[in-house]
Amino acid sequence: MFHPLRVREIERLTDDAVAVTFAVPPELRETFRHTPGQHIALRRTVDGQEIRRTYSICTPSTDDPVLRVGIRLVEEGAFSTYALKELMEGDTVEVMAPAGRFTLEPRPGHFVGIVGGSGITPVLSIAATLLAREPDARFCLIRSDRTAASTMFLEEVADLKDRYPQRFQLVTTLSREEQQAGLPSGRLDEERLRALLPALLTVESVDGWYLCGPYGLVQGTEQALRTLGVPRGRIHEEIFHVADGTTTPGATATSVPAHSSVTATLDGRSGNWPVQDGESLLETVLRNRADAPYACKGGVCGTCRAFLVSGEIRMDRNFALEAEEVDAGYVLACQSHPVTEKVELDFDR
Known part of the structure; x- marks a missing residue:
């Protein structure tokens, strides 16, 4: 079920990304209370055609929910183009209640997020909620972006680093730009991660891995983790975009009955x-x-x-x-x- 919500704030994050905050009326507070890592679906109708898109909630889970999502421009994207170029504060958007199982209920332990681009969005909510609610939890964020200028939620991540210096570890890498400090530039592929992860942390001691971003990054990271002996049950994944024609590994064609x-x-x-x-x-x-x-x-x-x-x-x-x-x-x-x-x-x- 969709609910009309007013846009309370639109914040420019980068040249091609915005954060949109919706005003949640008191009567819908329970409806839009979210578990960290969940997403919402947004709906609009253009020329009689319904368009739906899902965007992850980036804010921590609190008693008074703040419904804020990050939207990055996708080439020829029907909704992202509208959000970046036409949507204004005060406009109304139809919003579905939070859903999704890429979540982490706060508990003691050591957790790692490996994200690419806008994959930071749900993991930011997960890390912020975990560190605020569970004093015996640690979180390591490994993020990959094209350039420093294209990096979403820089201030929010920096705030976590300042607030929890002993419990939050940040590792950044840029694929198309050299950094003055930190890791050399280049993509985080399977081979690189197999060498990098054991050098950064004790892989076998991590209680949960949260992978989010493009299909190639998530699949490569999963393969690296499995090679390093991580049980499949500790790996959680959310993919933001999969190219048309890509099928699940192992999928096979099956005949369809004439009448069903x-x-x-x-x-x-x-x-x-x-x-x-x-x-x-x-x-x-x-x-x-x-x-x-x-x-x-x-x-x-x-x-x-x-x-x-x-x-x-x-x-x-x-x-x-x-x-x-x-x-x-x-x-x-x-x-x-x-x-x-x-x-x-x-x-x-």
Whole structure:
């Protein structure tokens, strides 16, 4: 469900990025209370076409929620172009309640965030909340950006370093610019991380790794961590963008039955509908239930997560669900196609 929220503030972060803060009225305070690391979906309609995009919340989780997101301009991006060039303070935007499972509930331990570009956004919320609430927690942030001028949330990260000098470690690298101090320039790829991480910290003592950014960075970091012996259960990932045509490693083509149907339960109501040729299960449900949850339709945000009650499906891409969620029976409806004639989904679980 979307709620109209007024834009309270727009802050220019870099030449191609802004932070947008929304005013949350008292009656929606509980609705928009977020767990650090979650995102919100924003919606607007242009020429009769609905556009939805998800953006991560960058502020700490507090009793009085501050709903602030970072938006970076994407080439030909329908919503990011609007946000940077047209959106103004006082405007109203339709906003969905916070969602997502790339989260960390504050607890004692040593945690590491490895981010690229705008991947800093959810990890900033995670680190700030953790350090404020848990005195026995430490956080190491390893961030990669193109240049110093393109680096988002510089002041917020510097504030964490000043506020928690003994518990917050910051490592920065630039891919297209030399630094006067710190790491040499260059991309953080798998080979570089395999050498860098053991030199920075005791890898086996880290309680949780939080990877966020472009697909290549996240995949390369995961491979480096697995090579270094890190259990998969300690690695948490969120990808901001995946190029069209990219499939999940190991995905295989499967024949689709000539006639199939999907039964879906949503907000306590169920329905059964035929799946048209080439449709994803989400598209079938949306034809009949406009309130079905979704945002990116690209297998990245996880908004359309549903439980597979019965039947078999093929998921083309999955860059949102953890392995444990897939093993438990959850699927991304936007990427799911029927393999059996009857499939049943439950969006309420």
